[in-house]
Amino acid sequence: MLSNHQATLSYDKSLVDMIVSRCTEVDSGARDADAIISNTVLAQMSDQVLARMADGQAIRTVALKVRKDKLEVLVK
Numbered sequence: 277m278l279s280n281h282q283a284t285l286s287y288d289k290s291l292v293d294m295i296v297s298r299c300t301e302v303d304s305g306a307r308d309a310d311a312i313i314s315n316t317v318l319a320q321m322s323d324q325v326l327a328r329m330a331d332g333q334a335i336r337t338v339a340l341k342v343r344k345d346k347l348e349v350l351v352k
Contacts, residue, residue, distance in 0.1 A: 281325075283335045290342035291317070316347060324351040 295317075299308040321338060328335055328351050339350040 281335045283337055285338045285340075287340040288342065291340050291347070294342045294345070294347070320347055320349045321351075324349050 295309055295312050298312050301308055317340065321340070325335055325338065335351060337350075337352045339352075341348045341350070
């Protein structure tokens with residue numbers, strides 16, 4: 277984010293806790309975490325960043341938080 281858009285990325289510990297809690301298979305190693313990050317975190321973040329870019333708005337910050345067990349992506 278910083279090198280392409282001069283934007284900062286921040287996340288709460290609650291995001292890390294959510295990812296860890298969803299990694300339930302001991303034998304899968306980091307694959308569970310990678311799938312959660314790719315399919316949930318990056319997907320939602322990309323949707324919001326691309327929508328903002330399509331509207332011609334600058335991207336200054338991206339904040340990732342978890343509220344009521346649901347990912348919240350705030351792009352400003």
